[in-house]
Each structure stands twice: as C-alpha cells, then as structure tokens.
Amino acid sequence: MKTPPLIVFTDLDGTLLDHATYDWSPAAPVLQDLIQNDIPVILTSSKTAPEIADLRSAMGLDAYPAICENGAGVMPAGQGAMPERDAYWRLREALDSLPTALRAPYRGFGDMDVEHVASSTGLPLEDAAKAATRAFSEPGLWSGDDQGRADFIAAMAERGVHARDGGRFLTLGWGRRKSDAMAEVLAQYGNPPSIALGDAPNDIEMIEAATHGVIIPNPHRDPLPPLKGEGDGHILREQMPAPNGWANAVSTLMRRYI
Known part of the structure; x- marks a missing residue:
C-alpha cells in the first residue's frame, strides 16, 4: 500500500456531524x-459498524477502513460483515x-426498545435499530447522582469494564480506545502524518496522539480541559462547531501537505 501524504481520523457526532441534526453537508466539499x-x-x-457503514458510503469513503465503537473494532474497507457479538454479551453479563x-x-x-433509543439519540427508527446492534460496547444514560455514578464506574472497573464519557452517553467497553485502533490503521498506511479531530473526552487520546490534533467545540457539552500539546500548537481549538468547524480546520491543515 502506498503511503499517503496525510491521513485524517475523525469522530462523528459533534465533530463532523452536527450534534443536533447529524448534518455533514457543509463538510462535503472538503471531503x-x-x-x-x-x-x-x-x-x-x-x-x-452498521451505522458507520451507511455514513461511510454516503460520504464516498468506502475505499478506507473505519473505526467503530470507540476503537473496539476496525472495519475493513468496503462493505464488511457484522462483527461477532460475544464481547457485547459478556459486557451485558458484567453489567447485570x-x-x-x-x-x-x-x-x-x-435495556431500551428501539423507540427509546430513537428518542435518546434523535435518530429515525431504522437508524436507531442499527445503533442498538452493538458488538463491543454499551452506551447508556445515567439517572442517578454523581456519587452513585462514581460507584457504578468503580464497580464496573472491578469487572474489567471501562466507562467513557462520550458526546451523549456514558459508554461501557473493554478498554480498547480510539487511539489504539488509530495506531493500527496508521501502521497499515505506513505511518504518515495525521490529523485527529474530536469533541468529547473519549477523543482525547486520539487527538493527543496525532501529528495535528483538533478540538471541535460542542455547545451541547462542557468544553474539553486543556490538553498537552495545545501550548506548542500541536493541538488546535477550532472556534466553530460541527460541521463547519471541521471543514475549516481540515481545509487549513491539509494545505500543508498537498
């Protein structure tokens, strides 16, 4: 495989997709x-994987792999089969x-029916059904107090399950992060320079590991704390939210490589 001049890793909700509407059309020319x-x-x-497969095709990105469920799985280029779900059922057993x-x-x-997944995510029913078809991880909503949340996270950790705060949900998984899958994909391409963009705590390691990290502001959540690399320009904070901020940041950075 020929090493490309650059490679872009991007979160979706709140980063490339508008947090509320899931629109990405302003970024289409840059893509x-x-x-x-x-x-x-x-x-x-x-x-x-089913959700990302549809978006990847709509964006014209089927020629490239994709990373699903917070780094737990790497989808090969093209339309792949649904991953095995054994890891998900083991996670549910630990939770229960x-x-x-x-x-x-x-x-x-x-724990939700498709209608509740749809109302919690803002997705149409068909898309919500795909969002609920997990292979590695479990997003969820916490309705208790902060102390209970901390106790819950600690109890899951004792069972080998890690909790990560994403753009919308508290997501449970087995500890593999986006940055781990990012390193795997980078190696496939010969480790070219990279851009990584995200808006949530589960994007931090990926943003910090890239040649150029970009924090996209999400008005629907608290801003990310200062990250190592911001002081020397290794990590930038975009001023506009998704998808316009994504388009601006990527367009500016890619000009250094083409």
Whole structure:
C-alpha cells in the first residue's frame, strides 16, 4: 500500500456531524478534496459498524477502513460483515451482575426498545435499530447522582469494564480506545502524518496522539480541559462547531501537505 501524504481520523457526532441534526453537508466539499488528493479519511466513532457503514458510503469513503465503537473494532474497507457479538454479551453479563442499587440508574441501549433509543439519540427508527446492534460496547444514560455514578464506574472497573464519557452517553467497553485502533490503521498506511479531530473526552487520546490534533467545540457539552500539546500548537481549538468547524480546520491543515 502506498503511503499517503496525510491521513485524517475523525469522530462523528459533534465533530463532523452536527450534534443536533447529524448534518455533514457543509463538510462535503472538503471531503471531496481529501479524496481527490488520495488522503484517507477514517471515520472513528462510538457508532456501530452498521451505522458507520451507511455514513461511510454516503460520504464516498468506502475505499478506507473505519473505526467503530470507540476503537473496539476496525472495519475493513468496503462493505464488511457484522462483527461477532460475544464481547457485547459478556459486557451485558458484567453489567447485570451489579447490585440492584448500582445497576438501576444506568439504562443502556440493551435495556431500551428501539423507540427509546430513537428518542435518546434523535435518530429515525431504522437508524436507531442499527445503533442498538452493538458488538463491543454499551452506551447508556445515567439517572442517578454523581456519587452513585462514581460507584457504578468503580464497580464496573472491578469487572474489567471501562466507562467513557462520550458526546451523549456514558459508554461501557473493554478498554480498547480510539487511539489504539488509530495506531493500527496508521501502521497499515505506513505511518504518515495525521490529523485527529474530536469533541468529547473519549477523543482525547486520539487527538493527543496525532501529528495535528483538533478540538471541535460542542455547545451541547462542557468544553474539553486543556490538553498537552495545545501550548506548542500541536493541538488546535477550532472556534466553530460541527460541521463547519471541521471543514475549516481540515481545509487549513491539509494545505500543508498537498
């Protein structure tokens, strides 16, 4: 495989997709520019493989792999099969082993019907069904207090399950991060320079690991704390939210490489 001049890793919700409407159309010209200059765009999200497959095709990115469920899985280029779900069912068993008082305030996608997943995400029913088809991880909503949340996270950690705060949900998984999958994909392409863009705590390691990290502001959540690399310009904070901020940041940075 020929090493490209640059590679882009991007979160979706709140980064490339508008947080409320999921619109990405303002970024379409920049995506086309990247494709025409042989710069791979790797969708890197908490979304499931079925969800990402549809978006990847709509964006014209089927020639590139994608990273699903917060780094737990790497989807090959093209339309791949649904991953095995054994890891998900083991996670659900760990969750259901908690004492009732700890378990009750957490409502994961596996505890919801499709209509509730749709109302919680703002997705149409068909898309919500794809979002609920997990292979590695479990997003959910916490309805208890902060102390209960801390106790819940600690109890899951004792069972080998890690909790990460994403753009919308508290997501449970087995510890593999977006940055781990990012390193795997970078190696496939010969470790070219990279841009990584995100808006949420589960994007931090990926942003810090890239040649150029970009924080996209999300008005629907608290801003990310200062990250190492911001002081020397290794990490930038975009001023505009998704998708316009994404388009501006990527367009500016890619000009250094083409």
